[in-house]
Amino acid sequence: MAVALHINQRIRENAENLSAALESHMLASFAPDARKELRLFSAGEAAEMLGISPSFLRKLHFDGKFPEVHTTPGGRRHYSAADLLEMRKVLDASAKTPGTYLRGRREGDKVQVLSFLNFKGGSGKTTSSIHTAQRLALKGYRVLAVDIDPQASLTTLFGYRPEVDFLETGTIYDAIRYDDPLPLRQIIQQTYFTGLDLAPGGLILQEFEHETPQALINNVQPAFFARMAAALEEVEKDYDVIIFDCPPQLGYLTMSALCASTGVIITVVPNMLDIASMSQFLQMSAELLDVVSNAGAALEFDFLRFLINRYEPNDGPQQQVVAFMRQLFGEEVMVAPMLKSTAISDAGLTQQTVYEVERSQFHRSTYDRAVDSLNQVNDEIESLLQQAWRR
Known part of the structure; x- marks a missing residue:
């Protein structure tokens, strides 16, 4: 027992030390009470x-x-x-064709809901989802980013400290919980990014995973797979695109996001271990989606795509894996891969994205290469949205 207590104390000390160090890092990056601001x-x-x-x-x-x-x-x-x-x-x-420069939803268009997911951590879900959300906002779309990962990395990138700002309340959990849920509109935060709002995540989201088995036994309605869609329905008229950053596991949170989605982007790093992991993920997904479909969930996606992430064009084995995937999945593999770039990782050191940092902070060719790669990926995703709206 004494050993267990000692381990608990040591883990607590590590957590407190890390939290203090992160706070110090944030203070060094931003003014004490300042929120992030987007550059010009x-x-x-x-x-x-x-x-x-x-x-x-x-x-x-x-x-x-x-x-x-x-x-x-x-x-x-x-x-x-x-x-x-x-x-x-x-x-x-003054455009000849209305909608040339404002390319969002028109009368009769349904809101597009994208889930970025994979079973394996480190596949670039958060990096991909936030850059897509920001690029679409910069191109005039009304975007809502929804962080359903208890680790809340997406929320952190927006300049929040989830473990402080949203420790017990203020996350998407409040809108989907079984006991007295709040209207989603009360949860949504306006961000420093014009046209981009956030429904924050936090550790308390894990409660949804713990509470759902009992809710299923008690037949609480709406069921877990319909709760996210029901929450989004309250605000969907305010947005063109809603983007989920999913946790790296196939739990109730991920399933609820999938059941609310119109499109799915599966991020994958091109090596055989990740491909093998993705194979298990797809098999489990299919089986679980069968179960919720039989329970009455509507599962109709406009598209599903595999996004090659952290791609190194000069890496021979990676090229072979990408060729293998293209042969296997055809057009479901996105044409544009997201390149591995020090610009992306370096920007993350100050909790920023490539779209937020100044070009002068990097070697020009490194920055330009990263931005070009991100733009190609996100513009391909934009074209999928336009096709879903039959344009």
Whole structure:
């Protein structure tokens, strides 16, 4: 017994030391009471996101079509995400085809709900989901990011400390719990990213996994697989796209997200151990989805895609694994892989994404390579959304 107590104390000491070190790291990265703020974008970045040429952007400013934006003494314009959204509205108002620059939902379109998932940790689910959410928001979509991983890495990347800010309340758990759930609208946090809201995660989400077996015995309604969809229904008119960052396990939380989804992105690192793990994951998923389908869950996806993650183009064995997957799954493997990049991992040191950091903080070619890779992946996902809306 004394040994067990000693281990408990040591683990507690480690947890407290780590928490203090993380708090110190956050204070070094951000002001004590500050929330994160999104940087301004260059004219070149703004033009790319708007889908116009830099020369056309300059002409629009010259013609007085756009409001004034932040300009340096040297005459360089810089754009906030809010500026970009206002400019989209101006462009779309005069476009020959309405929806050219505002590409979100139209009358009759259903909200698109994407789940990023895999059975194995370290496959890049959180990295993929947050970069997709941010890219879509920058391109004018109304996005809700939902963190259903008790580890809450996605929530942390938005500048929160889940173990402090959402220790007992304020997470998506409050909206799906069996005892007196709250309206999802009360949970959603506006973020520093224009057009991107967050339903936070936290350790308390684990309670959903613990409570569901008893709820099934007591036949509590809605059942676990319908609770997430029911919560989202309250707010779906406010968004074009809802993105789930799922935990690295096939539990009740993941199943509830799948039952609310219209599209699934399975992230996979191209090595045979991860492929073998994914094989088990797919088999278990199919069996469990059969069970919930028989229980009345509607499981109709517009698309399912495998996203190759942390890809190194010069790695021969990885190339073989990717070729193996393309032969096996065909067009369900996304054309664009997400490259392994020090820019992505280095940005994470300050709890930022590649879209948030300044290009000047990295070697230019490293940064450009990472951004190009992310844009190709996320623009391919955007095209899947557009196809689901039959455009």
